[in-house]
Amino acid sequence: xxxxxxxxxxxxxxxxxxxxxxxxxxxxxxxxxxxxxxxxxxxxxxxxxxxxxxxxxxxxxxxxxxxxxxxxxxxxxxxxxxxxxxxxxxxxxxxxxxxxxxxxxxxxxxxxxxxxxxxxxxxxxxxxxxxxxxxxxxxxxxxxxxxxxxxxxxxxxxxxxxxxxxxxxxxxxxxxx
Numbered sequence: 001x002x003x004x005x006x007x008x009x010x011x012x013x014x015x016x017x018x019x020x021x022x023x024x025x026x027x028x029x030x031x032x033x034x035x036x037x038x039x040x041x042x043x044x045x046x047x048x049x050x051x052x053x054x055x056x057x058x059x060x061x062x063x064x065x066x067x068x069x070x071x072x073x074x075x076x077x078x079x080x081x082x083x084x085x086x087x088x089x090x091x092x093x094x095x096x097x098x099x100x101x102x103x104x105x106x107x108x109x110x111x112x113x114x115x116x117x118x119x120x121x122x123x124x125x126x127x128x129x130x131x132x133x134x135x136x137x138x139x140x141x142x143x144x145x146x147x148x149x150x151x152x153x154x155x156x157x158x159x160x161x162x163x164x165x166x167x168x169x170x171x172x173x174x175x176x177x
Contacts, residue, residue, distance in 0.1 A: 031175060032092060038079055038155075038170040040066045047077035058166055060096040060135045065168035068159065073104065076157040081172065084153065088146040092173040093122070093155055094139040097165060099129045104161015106130065108140045112150035123158070130161070135168075143177060 038045065041063040043054055051074065055067035068076055093110040105128035113119045124140035144150070157167055 032173040033175070034171060035084060035086070035091075035174050036079075036081060036172040039063060040168050040170055045079055047080065048075075052076065055166060058098065060098070060168040065098075065166045068157070068165045068167070070102075070159040070162050070165065072162055073160050075109070076159065076167075077154065078157060078167070078170065079155045081153040081155075083149075083151050085149060086174060087144050087149045088177065089144055090175045090177055091122075091142040091144060091153070092139055092175060093142070093171075094137065094173065095155075095157075095170040096135050096168045097129055097133070097138050097157075098135050098168075099131065099133045099166075100164040101132055102130050102159070102161055102163030102165060104130060104159070104163075106157070106159050106161075106163075106165050108138050109156040109158050110140055110142050111154040111156065112142055112144075113152040113154070114148070115151050128160075145177075 039061065046052065046066065051070060052066055052068050054064050056064045059065045091110065093108055095108055097106060099106055107128040108124040110122045111119050122140045122142040124138050127138055129136060153172065155170060155172065157165065159165055
């Protein structure tokens with residue numbers, strides 16, 4: 001019986017080490033650091049002014065949100081970051097969205113502008129909203145290889161139809177590839 005215990009003990013220890021190291025590695029891979037936060041409690045910095053207004057009563061964080069009343073399909077230009085000196089990472093554009101009577105789809109769009117190469121996009125097309133929805137967290141990633149450094153990052157909201165959309169708590173984060 002003692003031989004079985006002696007042989008079993010190293011196997012258990014090795015198994016625990018593997019479980020802990022796997023957990024630690026997966027947590028580091030999902031670790032996101034915040035680069036910019038846009039609370040959307042005022043019109044400051046918001047580019048599109050047509051069909052948009054601050055709604056102090058409807059908010060995911062209690063401080064107001066941006067309300068968009070779309071009468072037709074539109075792209076809402078929200079914020080630009082300028083050069084942020086980022087490369088070899090995963091950019092993540094996150095926001096909270098709420099919709100009311102939306103015909104069509106609503107989703108996030110991130111544009112990265114590279115000098116001499118043009119503008120490239122990432123869209124949250126896997127999780128678009130339509131109809132009426134309470135607050136929902138949405139996100140879209142953009143993968144930057146080593147040496148890829150955007151000169152400007154644009155955060156937009158696409159409304160492919162008509163209806164009312166609220167957006168709040170906009171964040172731009174960075175995570176390892």
